[in-house]
Amino acid sequence: MAELRGPGRSDEILAVFTRNVARYGYDGTNFSEIAAELGISKGTIVHHYGTKDRLLAALHESYMRRRLAEAELVVARLGSPAERLAGLLYAFMLYQVHDRDATVAFQREIVRFADQPALAGGVRLRATYLDLVRGVIESGVDSGKFRRTDLNVQSLLVFGSAQWAWTWFDPDGPQSAEEAGAALVDLVLGSLLVRRTGLASLADPAGDVVEVVRKCLLAAAG
Template sequence: MVRKSRAGEILETFTRCVAERGYDAANFSDIAGELGLSKGTIVHHYGTKDRLLASAHESYLRRRLAEAALIRDRLATPTQQLAGLLYAFVLYQVVDREATVAFQREIVRLAGHEAMAEGRRLRADYLGLVRSVLADGVASGEFRPCDIEVQSLLIFGSAQWAWTWFDPDGPVSAEQVGAQLVDLVLGGLAVRRSRLSGLTAVDGKVASTVRQSIEDVSVMQSDS
């Protein structure tokens, strides 16, 4: 197994601290103490705490964009593609839990800080990908006409707060929650609701494609 770089260890530890306690309570002293290094080493790699958070956001969003692109490419229709993206939104609560919680609880910091400019661009790219799937669905007649901008924001909003209530060790799995999100969103968008049953199968093609895409990106990034 390839050992993480010092910068990678710092980023991973910081991300976990933010997930557990929030950005304001995460500090260089705790990270340095846990990793057995000086605060100067953290500053050497990242400069400021804002820059460290920006790096965490950027790393997170690049993973999500790579997975979303695979999901879109591997599923044939806009209906399947949107269902896949919806599953992924919930699966992130399990497969990349700490980074997801850290990102979601501090996403508001992307709004205006200069250090977060690249994170804002990446998030816009992700939002653009989802909107392109929605637009394709409307154009093909699979989705009823809708306000694509509002629909995409409603989808993101519903997924954004899952970290506050979803319990990975609870009685309902991420796949089951994902299936319910698919049913909720596509139940309102799909012209032919009869097709939903196949999309909400937790062991079906869509869910399996999402899991494989997430795994493939993880492997590609660990090998790079």
């Protein structure tokens, strides 16, 4: 019987590739193992994606598109700049359990963005995401709720602080993703807010902001 080469195969290949990159890294992932797991030939993988770099590009682009869709919902559903930034920070940590394999695969291989032409689309999407974070911080500054800061540096610090979470956050450990997110909210917003009277509620791992973020993740996935 001939191999099926429809879109379902493409999705399966990307899913197995993503899981293997999360576990073994890009260099430790190869077409032979993916093909063996799926019961297909390496030629089928090449038919769908061409090269390993293009598979990595598909991983990164699909990942960033999901994150952008969620972030846009978070910003739309939360009212103030402080709530919006808190929501984005919680989302950074919830990704560690909400989309674990893709998050680990993305975060451990993001350094390849710098010099891989095939990943240019992922670079643009990441820039769009950073612009969204900058916009939230800028609106907080303009409204007088946040102290003045270097928007570019602050957004990169925010993004970078979550970038390495895959190396230390354990989904099966004693701290939940919500609790880790609350610590990140306390750290970032504690340094930005002109008045910290509402910080405790924003940094509540069982609070309203977290609940909105959870709903946004589910809505974007659905």
